[in-house]
Amino acid sequence: MKNSAGFIRDIRATIFVFIISVIGVEVYLLGGFSEAIGVADLERNSFVICTTLFYLLFCLIGYMINLFEDGKMAIILSVIVALPLGVLLFRYRHIALLLALIIAVGLRLILGLISWQQQLIKYGIFLIGAVAVFLWYFYDCFETVNTINRLLFAAIIVISLSSIQQILVEKNKGEFPFHFFLLLCLFILIIPVKPKPLDWSRVQSLAGKIADASDNVAYYFSGIYDNGNYDTGYSNLQVNGGKVKKSNKNQLVLTTSQMPYIVYTDSTTGKQMKGRKILYLQGQQGVDNRQLIEFLQFLYDHNVDRSKASIFSQISKLSVEYVYLTTGDEIVPRGVISLKSSGGEIHKKGYKEDTVYLDIDYGSPIFMQLCREKALDKPALSYEQMCKYTNEIYRMDLSEIVSKQEYEASLLDDDLSEYEVLPKDDKNLHDLTTEITRPANNDYDKCRLIEGYLRQYPYTTDAVGGYDKQSTMATADGMGDIAGRFLFDTKEGYCVHFTASMVMLLREAGIPARAMSGFRYLYPYERQKEYKVQANCAHLWPEAYIDGLGWIPFEPTSAYYSSEEVTWHRGEGEKAMDNGAVGESLATIAPDIPIDEKADSRKVDKGFVVTVVVIIVLSIAALIGFAIAITVLIRYVKYKHASLDERLIIDVESIKLQLVKNAASQIEDRGLLSDYLALVADGLKPEVQHSFNLYYKVLYGGKTGTITKEDSIRTHQLVEAISKS
């Protein structure tokens, strides 16, 4: 047991010797001691290994001698073998090896003969470790990933841990067996080491995946307990118009190469303006080619050529990816003409579709005018003629989208009876429709008048549905109930109420109408890689069927821009003024919504409004005041702790700012103080010139501490003088 303990002590000492030799060699190579010692070439790794092996050899010899002879004699006898070895090495001029031998002998004698060997290793390791870290940090030593460097730091760390255990845990009253730390060292050496820092990107992506997964779970379970309310988000027509709360969950991701905004010249100011585009996405099953064909026929009937068509229509492309959306419908842009799946499981998260659609500017004055004009009585085009016409208008091959059979089928009259169904009790609706549409002399104007009338109603999401809780947008009676309550009772609501009302009023006016559900997305001003459509973009809007034109959408919801307000402004000039005139005339014709006598009781309390406004104003004032105070404080502290040179620079900059402010004009900073000198009042010019000269001295003089305290004070006083002048 005694021998075993001694053996472990020798192993620890050998490791210590290894550390010393590695660091010693490194210091030797860094310090350039080769000439002094007379060893020109010293191969680091070999030298270290040799020194360690020599020391280990002496330990083994000592171990064997210990079986016969105990005590310090065994240490001395163990290095006897170094003598003949040394002579041999000297004879054959292996100077580096001889040096290693000498060092090993020296260390063996020192560590073996001193009684405080253990204390030396215990406390010395911290010093050695600090030297190693110092060399690593400041001289880039031991950076290469090789066995010696790994062994070095493994050895330093295990001996340090052993020392820490003895000193801090055992309070020098015992020590945990060094066998444990040797085992630890072995395991450390097995694990490979990288030259570069830890790469967290994989962890980050994993964390992202976990976050997505938890979002998925949260999303799919979020609808379980909704307490009778529901979040905004895409749904079919099974909505009842009850209270909603806004949700910003991502439902779709759009990708398009087209610009998200339009650029036009404002006719009033003549300035270039940027207008955000609006995209309507609707839920439907497949592509409705009939709509495309009707529209093309409409264009043909109105002698629309390519240039005229391009004012209010264009072919666009869009990719739609489903995120947190659960529906069996395909969400496509309005006017879709081509739809292809491009990945993911259908209708599930990740499902992607590439669409091509005919984007129409329904608010374009040209288009609106065409809608009002009576079409020329032309026969329906044949398939071939239509293909040719489409190619002329849009440079598009219609045969790739619509087959001849589909084309001929679309020419047949469509059954629109389901879009003309009215609720049972519709007298009020009928009377209202008659009143609203009296001035109109065509179906399109009727639609516009109804739309204008409804846009007078205020918008709120804190609304109620129909009188019957079962009423939904899926049936005419349901829509009628919702519309009736909205139009004559509550007089406030959101898209569901506005759409239900317009559909009912249109039907009362004899115009087939339907409700469409989907999303209304307002593009940002800047182009992005992808555009996220959130649940609060979910929307309902009405469409009216105009004979000879097809289905036209309208926007009666007052919270959103109408189609005229988001027109592309193409082909404007005097036409813009015409558009304004038409808009005005309709506004004066449409009656106001009737005032409810009970509205007085629901009037907003003026006192409350004043209170709110005062609070907001005070808050803003306090915020501004706080921001100013902080800025002043920071400037003051910065100035106080600045050197005289720095203070001068700050003061001169302040002088420049103050001069510009006093002059109340823009000045281009060419870096010349003479420009600013011209703005100074005559009385202060000499002083300012002096300060400017000091400034140049500080900046370009190359010396610090040239500014005196008096100069600094004078310059500071100048700032105040100029601000007062």
Add this chain to the structure above:
Amino acid sequence: MKVEIRKWRGVIYVLALSGSVAFVSFYGGPLPYVLLHALLLLLPVSIVYTIINYMNLKVYQEIDTVKVTKGELHNYRATIENAFIFPVYKLGIFLYEDRCIMESLTGDLVYSLNSKEKIELKSEIKCKYAGAYDIGIEKISLEDPFGIYKVILDVPYKFRAVVSPQITDMASKAIEIENIFNNRGLSSDNLVQEIPGSDIRPYVPGDSFHSINWKVSAKVGDIMVRVPDNMERQTVTMLLLADEKEEDKYTITALKRRDYFLEFIVSAAWYFASEDMPVKFIYPAGRISQFTVDSKKSFSEFYSIVADGIFYNSPGVYKDLKDTLQNQGKGVYGEDTWIVVTENPKENEEFCRIY
């Protein structure tokens, strides 16, 4: 197995580990990674070291006699050996202090063993309860180098002692044997005792002087002796209903109960044996067994088996044992007195009941 974690040391360790992770996030190369690996591996290697220590720890315990008596001092010896090259550091020893007293081994017992080292612990031991149970070293504990955790494990080999109960007079007071026989006058057809008879014959040298009938001798003019008759002796059956619950039979409560139970039985047996009164014990020794104690010799035999001889080898034995009570007053046992001793009586039961 129980693991105790020292929270503050754990926190320091976690902080050091976090620091090394932060260090390696900014710098690559041997130093940061070796430091990280060292700290990461510290606990796992400690656990491996602990397991190796535990697996190579041999513990042998013995007492100077095979069977000990409750309350008496005996010599105890434990040998603990580290059979591997990895030394064991600060091995904690935990004794069964609730059931036995070690005269020489007290306080914190912490030992360190070098490679292949053996230590011997000697002491006098006194067992507190009668019965068969483990004594001596119960558990050992091992720690990691930095004291972050301490694991307490059962000792690899435990020592089972068989402790015989003390012989006292506790049963005689409870049973009131004299009254049982005076009142009942019951008898058994198995055992007989001699009583003076009514037949007369002439005296033969060797006859007891007590058997001389002086009245008849005076009348006849010659010494006449009575011819003895055999009288049936009265007997008792003791039904020992030991506790049938096996799962907690080594708790202190169970040991105390068993101790009381055994002492009562042995006391009763001793009393009957000293009065030359036969008592039949029906008890579970795996299956239902019986033993008659009617002399000091038979008592010694019974005494030697009672300490560890009462147990059930299946749940049905307890039920069968209870059913034998139905035989009281019938068949072979006739109208014997039955004393039922229940080790763990329920609420409506008595510890000792006489039928």
